[in-house]
Amino acid sequence: MPNLIVTTCGTSLFTNGISNELRSEFFKYANHRHWADMPDDVVLRLQQHAELQQQKLLVADADVVKRMSAELNSLLSWQKDKQMHQQDMHILIATDTALGKATAETIENWLQTQGYNVTIISTSGLNTASLQSFREALSGLIPLLIEQVTNYKDSGYQILFNLSGGFKSLNGFLQAFSTIYADETFYIFESSSEVLSIPKLPFYFDTTQIISAHLTAFRRLAAQLNVNKEETNQMPSILLFSIDDEVALSEWGELIWQSSYKALYKSQLFPSISNRISFAPNFESSTKDLDPFILKIVNERIVDLAVFAEGDCKSVLKSVDPKPLQEKQYKDKNLWECDLDPHHRIFMVKDGYSFSLQYVGPALH
Structure with missing residues (x-):
C-alpha cells in the first residue's frame, strides 16, 4: 500500500x-512573509x-541529512527497515514566511532527488506573528488538508503525519x-534518534449531536x-472566534464541520439557510430518489x-x-437553472x- 506522508516544516535545516x-x-x-520586507544586506546573507545548506543537503549521506534537518531525521528514522512504495506521495506544510517556504x-x-512526488501547501497567515x-490560517488549512487526505485515502493510500x-x-x-485522519503519526522523541509512533486511535469521532443542534449556524458560518x-451564543465557545465585530468558525469548529458535513448532506435534504432561498411545494419530493452523492450536492x-x-x-x-x-x-416563466453535475440541475424561479x-x-441539453 502506498503512503501519503504529511510533514510540517520548520527552519532547523537553516x-x-x-x-x-x-x-x-x-x-x-522568522515571521516576515516576503524577502522584500527585509533589508537587502540581510536578504543576501x-x-x-x-543556498549553501541546500547544496550540502543534496550531496550529503543519510547520517548528515538527519543531523541537518529535523523533518528528514524523523522521516529517515521512521523509514528504517521499511520498504517504500514508488507511488509514495509527500505533502509539505510550509509556514507563510519567506524562510519557511525556502525550507x-x-x-x-x-525528496525529489530520492524519486518522490512532492506537493507544498500553505495558507495566508500561517505564522506566529499574530494569534x-x-x-484564521488554520481554519483555511483544514479544508485544503482534508481534501488532499481524503482523496488519497479513497485511492488506497495509508495516511501518515510526520x-x-x-x-x-x-x-x-x-x-x-x-x-481523526491519520493511520499513524510519528516524530523524533526529544533529542534522540528514536521515533515515537502513534497508531490510529480505536474510536470514532462523532460530532452529529453538536452539529445537529446548531446546523443552520454551522452552515452559514x-x-x-x-x-x-x-x-x-448557544454554541460552545471553542467552536468560534471573533474577528473585529464578526464571528467565524474557529479552527476546531472548522475541523468538526469539514469532518462531518459530507455524510450529513448525503442523508437527507436540509432546509434553506436564507430567507432569499425558498422551496416550492414539489421541490422536496423531487429529491426523494436521488443518489446520496447528488443529494449532497443539492x-x-x-x-x-x-x-x-x-x-445581491x-x-x-x-x-x-x-x-x-x-x-x-x-423564459416566459422566468425559469432559471443551477448546475449539480453534468446530468442534473436545480430549476428555480428568480x-x-x-x-x-x-x-x-435532468439537464435540458
Missing part, C-alpha cells in the same frame, strides 16, 4: 549549527546561507487532526455568512445559492453557474434577489 549572529537574524525575520522548497528538492491570523518540524502551536493542532448572536448548492442571493447576485462560484433558460416556454427552488431534474 538554523542547526550556525553562528549566533546569523541565528539572531533568522529569529528576527540569509539567501546565501540557505520547504529545499526539502522538496531533496488571530494564525487561527510532526517533528514546524512550530509547536501548529503541530499541537495537527496532532489532534491526525487522530462555513459559507462565511452572517449569523445572529442569539444563535452563536444541499451544497442551497448554501451556494444563499451566498449568491445574499450578495453579484458574484457566484463557477461550479454553480445559475442562469436563465433561454427557450421561450421557460424574483429580484430571491430564488424559489422548483424541482431537481
Whole structure:
C-alpha cells in the first residue's frame, strides 16, 4: 500500500549549527512573509546561507541529512527497515514566511532527488506573528488538508503525519487532526534518534449531536455568512472566534464541520439557510430518489445559492453557474437553472434577489 506522508516544516535545516549572529537574524525575520520586507544586506546573507545548506543537503549521506534537518531525521528514522512504495506521495506544510517556504522548497528538492512526488501547501497567515491570523490560517488549512487526505485515502493510500518540524502551536493542532485522519503519526522523541509512533486511535469521532443542534449556524458560518448572536451564543465557545465585530468558525469548529458535513448532506435534504432561498411545494419530493452523492450536492448548492442571493447576485462560484433558460416556454416563466453535475440541475424561479427552488431534474441539453 502506498503512503501519503504529511510533514510540517520548520527552519532547523537553516538554523542547526550556525553562528549566533546569523541565528539572531533568522529569529528576527522568522515571521516576515516576503524577502522584500527585509533589508537587502540581510536578504543576501540569509539567501546565501540557505543556498549553501541546500547544496550540502543534496550531496550529503543519510547520517548528515538527519543531523541537518529535523523533518528528514524523523522521516529517515521512521523509514528504517521499511520498504517504500514508488507511488509514495509527500505533502509539505510550509509556514507563510519567506524562510519557511525556502525550507520547504529545499526539502522538496531533496525528496525529489530520492524519486518522490512532492506537493507544498500553505495558507495566508500561517505564522506566529499574530494569534488571530494564525487561527484564521488554520481554519483555511483544514479544508485544503482534508481534501488532499481524503482523496488519497479513497485511492488506497495509508495516511501518515510526520510532526517533528514546524512550530509547536501548529503541530499541537495537527496532532489532534491526525487522530481523526491519520493511520499513524510519528516524530523524533526529544533529542534522540528514536521515533515515537502513534497508531490510529480505536474510536470514532462523532460530532452529529453538536452539529445537529446548531446546523443552520454551522452552515452559514462555513459559507462565511452572517449569523445572529442569539444563535452563536448557544454554541460552545471553542467552536468560534471573533474577528473585529464578526464571528467565524474557529479552527476546531472548522475541523468538526469539514469532518462531518459530507455524510450529513448525503442523508437527507436540509432546509434553506436564507430567507432569499425558498422551496416550492414539489421541490422536496423531487429529491426523494436521488443518489446520496447528488443529494449532497443539492444541499451544497442551497448554501451556494444563499451566498449568491445574499450578495445581491453579484458574484457566484463557477461550479454553480445559475442562469436563465433561454427557450421561450421557460423564459416566459422566468425559469432559471443551477448546475449539480453534468446530468442534473436545480430549476428555480428568480424574483429580484430571491430564488424559489422548483424541482431537481435532468439537464435540458
